[in-house]
Amino acid sequence: MTLASVMRRAARLLLVLGAISIVTFGLLAVMPGDPALALLGPGATDAAVAEVRASLGLDRPLIVRYGDWLLSALGGDLGTSYQTGQPVVTSLADRFPLSIELVLVSQIVALAVAVPVGLWSARRPGGIVDRICSVGGLGLLSLPMFALGSLLVYVFAVTLKWLPATGIPSFGDDPLGHVQGLILPVLSLAGWQFAMYAQILRGEARTVLAEDYIETAVLKGLPTRAILLRHTLKPASLSLASLVPITTGELIGGAVVVETLYALPGVGRLMVDAIAARDLLVLQGAVLAVAVVFVMLNLFADVVVRWLDPRIRSHHAG
Amino acid sequence: MTLLTLTGLNVSIADGTDRIHAVRDVGMTIARREIVGLVGESGCGKSTLSRAAVGLRPAGVTVSGSVRLDDTELLDLDHRTLAAEVWGRKVGFIPQNPMGALNPVLRIGHQLTEHMRRHLGIGAREARTRAADALAATGIPAPVAALDKFPHELSGGMRQRVAIAMALACDPALLIADEPTTALDVTIQAQIIDLLVTLCRDRDMAMLLVSHDLPLVLQVADRVDVMYAGRVVERAPSTGLAERRAMPYTAALLDSVPTLSGPQPVRLPAIGGTPPDLRAAPRGCAFAVRCGHADAECATREPTLQPVRGDDHLTACLRPLEAKTPVIGEDETAPETAADRAVPVLRATDLVLEYRVPGRPSFRAVDGVSLELHEGEILGLVGESGCGKSTLGRALTGLIRPAAGTIEHPAGETADVQLIFQDAKGSLNPRRSILDVVAEPLLYAGRGTTRERREEAASLLASVGLDPEVLGRRAPRRLSGGQAQRVAIARALAAKPRVLVCDEPVSALDVSVQAQIINLLMDVRTATSVSILFIAHDLAAVRAASDRVAVMYLGVVCEIGSAEEVLGAPRHPYTKALVASVPGQGGRLRASLSGEPPAPGDPSSGCRFQTRCPEAVPECAITRPPLVDLGPTQAVACHVVAPSRQATGVSPS
Ligand SMILES: Nc1ncnc2c1ncn2[C@@H]1O[C@H](COP(=O)(O)OP(=O)(O)OP(=O)(O)O)[C@@H](O)[C@H]1O
Ligand code: SF4
Ligand code: SF4
Ligand SMILES: [Mg+2]
Numbered sequence: 021m022t023l024a025s026v027m028r029r030a031a032r033l034l035l036v037l038g039a040i041s042i043v044t045f046g047l048l049a050v051m052p053g054d055p056a057l058a059l060l061g062p063g064a065t066d067a068a069v070a071e072v073r074a075s076l077g078l079d080r081p082l083i084v085r086y087g088d089w090l091l092s093a094l095g096g097d098l099g100t101s102y103q104t105g106q107p108v109v110t111s112l113a114d115r116f117p118l119s120i121e122l123v124l125v126s127q128i129v130a131l132a133v134a135v136p137v138g139l140w141s142a143r144r145p146g147g148i149v150d151r152i153c154s155v156g157g158l159g160l161l162s163l164p165m166f167a168l169g170s171l172l173v174y175v176f177a178v179t180l181k182w183l184p185a186t187g188i189p190s191f192g193d194d195p196l197g198h199v200q201g202l203i204l205p206v207l208s209l210a211g212w213q214f215a216m217y218a219q220i221l222r223g224e225a226r227t228v229l230a231e232d233y234i235e236t237a238v239l240k241g242l243p244t245r246a247i248l249l250r251h252t253l254k255p256a257s258l259s260l261a262s263l264v265p266i267t268t269g270e271l272i273g274g275a276v277v278v279e280t281l282y283a284l285p286g287v288g289r290l291m292v293d294a295i296a297a298r299d300l301l302v303l304q305g306a307v308l309a310v311a312v313v314f315v316m317l318n319l320f321a322d323v324v325v326r327w328l329d330p331r332i333r334s335h336h337a338g
Numbered sequence: 339m340t341l342l343t344l345t346g347l348n349v350s351i352a353d354g355t356d357r358i359h360a361v362r363d364v365g366m367t368i369a370r371r372e373i374v375g376l377v378g379e380s381g382c383g384k385s386t387l388s389r390a391a392v393g394l395r396p397a398g399v400t401v402s403g404s405v406r407l408d409d410t411e412l413l414d415l416d417h418r419t420l421a422a423e424v425w426g427r428k429v430g431f432i433p434q435n436p437m438g439a440l441n442p443v444l445r446i447g448h449q450l451t452e453h454m455r456r457h458l459g460i461g462a463r464e465a466r467t468r469a470a471d472a473l474a475a476t477g478i479p480a481p482v483a484a485l486d487k488f489p490h491e492l493s494g495g496m497r498q499r500v501a502i503a504m505a506l507a508c509d510p511a512l513l514i515a516d517e518p519t520t521a522l523d524v525t526i527q528a529q530i531i532d533l534l535v536t537l538c539r540d541r542d543m544a545m546l547l548v549s550h551d552l553p554l555v556l557q558v559a560d561r562v563d564v565m566y567a568g569r570v571v572e573r574a575p576s577t578g579l580a581e582r583r584a585m586p587y588t589a590a591l592l593d594s595v596p597t598l599s600g601p602q603p604v605r606l607p608a609i610g611g612t613p614p615d616l617r618a619a620p621r622g623c624a625f626a627v628r629c630g631h632a633d634a635e636c637a638t639r640e641p642t643l644q645p646v647r648g649d650d651h652l653t654a655c656l657r658p659l660e661a662k663t664p665v666i667g668e669d670e671t672a673p674e675t676a677a678d679r680a681v682p683v684l685r686a687t688d689l690v691l692e693y694r695v696p697g698r699p700s701f702r703a704v705d706g707v708s709l710e711l712h713e714g715e716i717l718g719l720v721g722e723s724g725c726g727k728s729t730l731g732r733a734l735t736g737l738i739r740p741a742a743g744t745i746e747h748p749a750g751e752t753a754d755v756q757l758i759f760q761d762a763k764g765s766l767n768p769r770r771s772i773l774d775v776v777a778e779p780l781l782y783a784g785r786g787t788t789r790e791r792r793e794e795a796a797s798l799l800a801s802v803g804l805d806p807e808v809l810g811r812r813a814p815r816r817l818s819g820g821q822a823q824r825v826a827i828a829r830a831l832a833a834k835p836r837v838l839v840c841d842e843p844v845s846a847l848d849v850s851v852q853a854q855i856i857n858l859l860m861d862v863r864t865a866t867s868v869s870i871l872f873i874a875h876d877l878a879a880v881r882a883a884s885d886r887v888a889v890m891y892l893g894v895v896c897e898i899g900s901a902e903e904v905l906g907a908p909r910h911p912y913t914k915a916l917v918a919s920v921p922g923q924g925g926r927l928r929a930s931l932s933g934e935p936p937a938p939g940d941p942s943s944g945c946r947f948q949t950r951c952p953e954a955v956p957e958c959a960i961t962r963p964p965l966v967d968l969g970p971t972q973a974v975a976c977h978v979v980a981p982s983r984q985a986t987g988v989s990p991s
Contacts (some may be wrong), residue, residue: 233438242426242453242456254444255442
């Protein structure tokens, strides 16, 4: 990619972030519930609420509050939590690594299983792998993520007691416990992703396998492994990569569910808690951070698509 | 010595709950160094046979019988063993479609070396060197640089050379080439066939050359097998087969091919009907319903391959023909057409057509073309792909606005122009019945009631030789290529156009069907006095259809005149080369043009053809030759053939 196109993308990213910040700010302002009330508890007097509102700056007009927030945000300060008084940036920095880890590991697991399963079911349509994959995949896709998560907890944590049901120690404190704590959340998140990737890949690979160039490759005497992994996977994964904008959305939503379900201290939990507490600035900061990740992932997918498809590459270079 | 022996080969393909018996009881041998041609109409089982002949059995395909390569029975080997020991190593395969036969996301070098490394057990370095040698042997300029390219960066001809290099890489004893030149331009086609034959001779390879192009196969193969409905129906040496053919089907195939020599036929002899359904084994001779020579026995007894004229000439026919008996087609005298009066209906003057690509200089596809289309004439427009034929055709219909120049309709304002495409099926609305598809233009013209429109559509369908009762309610996707093209013609005629622009209307069709469509266009012209611009790359088809012919090269017209003049006695060096590349022009094939056209839109000065012209003089690099009249109808743009002292008013500059 050229410098100019990187700059163009950076500019677009800033624009997107600006728009998102305005929208979330507006939405949060009209959201029912009052941060001050949430802070003080249900029995608080009107005077106390008003006092807290003033101390939080909530009595000022919306536009002033936004301008204020924007100015400090540009300086790298996303404000402080109403609830804990901790700087938003600090809590994000605390929570992000675990979320990233969860998402990355489950992506790797999902792809590692979906690629062979998808390719194999495309190679033998109607075969045993294909049938298990399409029935199981459909099941996984239609099962809500919390249902899958609860099922896993019930089987592996409650009944078999192999793995912890909730919570996770940090890797530094207890490496083994960390890994064990990660297994069920990763499986819950990866199950759905796996099903989707396998379905897409299976369909695409079937199209690719019907192409003339596959017959050419077969009659060159290449082993099946090379036909599938080199000649089929690369063209077939193109649409997988171009679907990333959609899958990323699902992935982020899924991470929120999983973190809540397993009580993992990630960004998703942070957001859920912030909503419950009407902790507007924390929520605002988390949404922005997630938006950044979203855009970055899509940028990355773009790079992958270019790498996969030389036609796009040379078209843009020309 | 025999290399490949097929005995009692049967191939059936699962199709839903049915089975298609695509190859039935075929026996065949190929000797070392022998070139065997396999011809027949689309769907007769050529591709299926050529795959089974190397032991390929994809899911759903059942193969029985015997396939022996040297002393190995291939049908006893499993896929894995075939891949390791036979495919790519003893047998090289050249696919039909050079656009789709190379993996678009892998570099040429990778695709050329992967099987070499496996079969020859050599390292990446050595494989690369050998790959470059193989590319060089197929005549690719700068082979080393080509290794690092992706397929889309090469032209169709170059891609086919790569595919050939791939098949040759491990020095196989047998090449299977399934329609290796079908998708290519004539001059490139001649080069590729030349290359294949030379390589076979030089490297002691045998080749099974699959093609629907009988003249081409006759020219290069030692022996020809003609297939019909899954069986070999005639087998003979190619030399003299044109006269000695014994099976009426072979005769009909030969007759329906338009040629560049001999008197221009008024009508092409076409084979009526369509090949039989291969789901059920036919009773009697499979060709009986289409055969002009059949008698009662033909419908009950299926003939087997028997010697007719000597041991090497076999045919499966109960009543073989004598040598050279015309079976179909009778002589007619040409009816007088409006074309003879030369009344112009469409006139293009100094037409320049450009495509704009954002962020790039606009690309000039047509660069100063002047031509006239006369009432009731068929004007053929020929040239290699990318020369601007289709662009010019589209501009005449008004779909593209000229960047410069004018298009006039001297015969009146309402000179409606209709367009017909190569992919007729794709141009018909798949959700409408055929009757509605044809009635659509009537609806837009606001003519009549629904019922009247249907009736008119039905009579239009009948006029293009389709039975409205049988086909009218069908969906377009259930039509054959020829039927779809007829529907497209009927729909175009519904608008009562003065001009039909037909863009490669027959190039996707079998010769027999092609002949039917060309005949239909000539009939339509006689009946309605519509003028037709017939765009095609097949010179013989153009000659058969056209009164006059214009030849384009890279955006300019280089020769124009009557079909007899231009294709019978071409004057321009490019037209001469084109005509010489057509198979069936006497003698062995010769690739008369080397090289490929430069990138279109290249703004170099001088004659467009200078980079490939065998007759170029220094002047050619400096000024562009104008179209100069050589006679009442013929004009040529060339400094050598027609020095531009008496330049005419239609000079393209
Ligand atoms: N995968 C398939 N499924 C169902 N029918 C098939 C399949 N492949 C081929 N057929 C049928 O088998 C018969 C033989 O087809 P084949 O492709 O061998 O013909 P061909 O002579 O090579 O034709 P073409 O000139 O169009 O390439 C046809 O009737 C075709 O419709
Ligand atoms: S067997 Fe009869 S129907 Fe068949 S080709 Fe010969 S003459 Fe015609
Ligand atoms: S003008 Fe020159 S280069 Fe062009 S065709 Fe004539 S001789 Fe060849
Ligand atoms: Mg075929």
